[in-house]
Amino acid sequence: MTPTSLEQVFREEHGLLLATLVRRYGDLDFAEEVTSEAIEAALKHWPTEGVPTKPGAWLLTTARRRAVDRLRRDQAYAAKLAVLQVEQDRADPAASSDATGSQFPDERLHLFFTCAHPALDADDRVAITLRCLAQLTTTEVARAFVISPATAGQRISRAKRKIREARIPFRAPDPDELPQRLPGVLQVVYSIFTEGYAASSGSDLVRRDLAEEAIRLGRVLRALLPTHRETSGLLALMLLTHARHAARVGVDGDLRLLADQDRALWDHEMIAEGNALVVESLTGGAQGPYGVHAAIAALHDEADTPEETDWPQIVALYGVLEALSPSPIVSLGRSVAIAMRDGPEAGLSLLASMADDPMLRGYHPYFVARGDLLRRMGRSAEAAQDFRTAAGLAGSDPERDYYRRRAADAEADAERS
Template sequence: MSRRPALSLEAVFREEYGQLLATLVGRFGDLALAEDATSDAMEAALSRWPVDGVPSKPGAWLLTTARRRAVDRLRRDQAYAAKLALLQVEQDRTFLSPNPESADGGLPDERLQLFFTCAHPALAPDDRIAITLRCLVGMTTTEVARAFLIPSSTAGQRISRAKNKIRVARIPFRVPDRHEMAQRLPGVLQVVCSIFTEGYSASSGENLLRTDLAEEAIRLGRILHGLLPAEREVTGLLSLMLCTHARRSARAGKDGEIVMLEEQDRRLWDREMIDEGCALVIVALTGGSPGPYGVQAAIAALHHEATDAESTDWPQIAELYGVLETITPSPIVSLNKAAAIAMSDGPSAGLEVMEALSTEPLLQNYYPYPAARADLLARLERWSEAARWFECALGLAGSEPEKRYVQRRLAACYRNAPPTPKDTSEF
């Protein structure tokens, strides 16, 4: 096989898998069948594309092939005879027909429909999100694990448990009623946020960003905001994603290396996107107690009000992280607060807070924690200690840009660290 078809298939798999699976689940109402048909289509592509060439519309090719394989599987299974007969009646209809509820306030996006479907109360909350990210978004088990800050094996168990629950309990794949959607909305927002997070900072691979995922999350956020404009947390999440994604062009240098926020060329920030996001912040924070997405959006907006890192209102940002700690307590929130304190009151003050977080289980394998501690130690010119924490961060870094950034900082520590005194004792 030539290298090009293999690479093309990998790219299409990442870009099309989630939408393909969501479409098949929505069409056939069976997750296992949809997964099998998707796998069959991928195998067919591996066999055909090296010979016939990559089709001009690979996603459509995979969709057609997967649909045929699903129908073939149904034909071989007599238990599905009635369902197949019903499908044959609809065969001449447009395969990707619009949702009939979209005209009166329903969900016009098939993938989003399935997000709400998988947020079924019969599934444990974390299991719902894990299976949605894995099966309908197409994130790898490792990427799902990163979203939860858990080992890959644990993420795999959650996904398997959810699949088994769906099969045994025969949970129907249907779009929930309007009143059910409100109950399921927080889980769907967490899924959309997790998609954006992986797009904003990829957990593996050669690139820091996965723009396709970030933009897909924003697209879904816009749909939700259009349908639920009165839901302030929907507005907050969309604002947060816009304000954050606006910095995308400044986050990596020409060589692909990470450019930290305080070093970014703010002229590269997308001002139109910032203006839109900042306008939404006001809406998200008006009308009651703020939600976590609204508070995070407010933090992002504060960065955009400043012309540089020095003029940023770091005390206000630290205070907002304190508010966030009361709404959704988390070691990650506390770590971000410590970083803001370091910028406001100096590295020693931030380091003191970080040291108090050293026993938090969620931070033991969280790359930003040792990287942040190392950075503050380096600012204090405690080079040997900084090197040890950068070494720890290097072992946890996922993407190649993260690894290169840590290696560069680590080399600087080695250069600046005082030489180890030679042992002159007599033997």
């Protein structure tokens, strides 16, 4: 078996193996250690002996043997894990029963909800999800968010410590808790995706590896919760957005906004898959914000040219989104859509009404939108100032360079007029 196919097996089995061991022993560090030892054993034996028919069962058996060996060598640690297991069983009696009869038979779901528990800080939730479910090393987590490995390690350690000290059970919520807890899990996965699709800092605009890791996690979540339509909505949104990634950066490395992209470079198979998921996410009940966001993305992807974009429908969907999940960011999107439907004056009036919002004052897309509308109205000097402000607020180097050029172009227009 090639190294690539071995890696694929490990990617598929790692999360389930880790989650199973966490539920068995109640200690994340211990579970990670024996999971790593089992995979190391597989790397030693499988290339010569062949991959077992059931690789997951082989890894689990090996990991359990390594766990027993460790506990025999360290009786004090064994006693500690026994206490943790008793507490885990008290918090979640179903954990000690046969998982195949539970509502959530895949152990990974329990780990998803543990890593995204609301008791953890937001940054820590993302870091530990990347570490445990996306299998990134601490160094890779640090690189993903342009922080030092020490800071990434602190976030992961802090999350583990909080889980341990707060006795957060490794379990999925009860069905009546799920509506309140699921949005937090989806938000963690979407945060990983957005950092990959539009890096918040650094020299790269797109971190394709990170965005695709988030999509993989989204696929796992949808497989685990197939009846919860917002998992389909999130996956649809990520697919429909990521389908454009090849056109977001030109051959010269420059940023390409949606209207300037070569749509022939878009991944139309991915768009088709996303469109099907949009229908699934919006069918059979109340709409959710990820499904509506995905529907907006689908309308952009369906247009052969920017001029063919169905702006009236996008405005209507933003209205639905404002009712479901009101925020200044959603209102900004609706204002831009109205400007595309009704003209720049209508959009600029709406943007002016939001100028004092504290969230938007530090949000560079607001100034980009206002600069675009001002320039369309012939107010190029004002537009240049907004583009300069956007460049100062943008995180990645390609974005900053792009908005500086936009500012220079607007200043040149102002001088000519």
